[in-house]
Amino acid sequence: MLNVNKHEIEGGVQVELIGAIEENVNFEELIGAFQGTLFIKCRGVTRINSVGVKTWMRYFQALKAQGKVFKFLEISHPIIEQFNMISNFACGGETLSVCLPFSCGVCQKEFIALSSTADLKANALKVPDAKCEKPNCGAQFDDDPEEYLYFLQE
Ligand SMILES: [Zn+2]
Numbered sequence: 001m002l003n004v005n006k007h008e009i010e011g012g013v014q015v016e017l018i019g020a021i022e023e024n025v026n027f028e029e030l031i032g033a034f035q036g037t038l039f040i041k042c043r044g045v046t047r048i049n050s051v052g053v054k055t056w057m058r059y060f061q062a063l064k065a066q067g068k069v070f071k072f073l074e075i076s077h078p079i080i081e082q083f084n085m086i087s088n089f090a091c092g093g094e095t096l097s098v099c100l101p102f103s104c105g106v107c108q109k110e111f112i113a114l115s116s117t118a119d120l121k122a123n124a125l126k127v128p129d130a131k132c133e134k135p136n137c138g139a140q141f142d143d144d145p146e147e148y149l150y151f152l153q154e
Helices: 027-031 050-065 077-085 117-122
Strands: 002-009 012-021 037-048 070-073 097-104 109-116
Touching: 002 027, 012 050, 027 050, 037 050, 037 077, 050 070, 077 097, 097 117, 109 117
Parallel strands: 012 037, 037 070
Antiparallel strands: 002 012, 097 109
16 A cells, blocks of 8 residues: 655655555556656655556656656665666656665664765765764664665766
């Protein structure tokens, strides 16, 4: 089940995707018509299966064919996996920011930090340091940085 929160922002419309992209997801219906740039916030996407991938590709390729501009932000782990596996997963859309998973070994807590793709590229795809909420903790990146950010390599 996928929920979409849609609201107008400067220059276009932002949709926030929350839930799973699977069978029965109809982006045309969920997102509807929009003016200007479509910003797709993906942080809340919990999973996407093979049917969801096909639906995604069909929807965004159609937008691209219509000359629409769309940008992805806060892409989460399940979406990043697809970006890394399918070279054309963005369908011509720009990716503005990514969710970076960290964990604190002291608190045994996982959390997400955000980074813009521009910053990551400017730093040779080096994952920035993140800190746990507590002052004396550190935090470790929870994935293989090279694999995780593979899709940003040029
Ligand atoms: Zn901590």
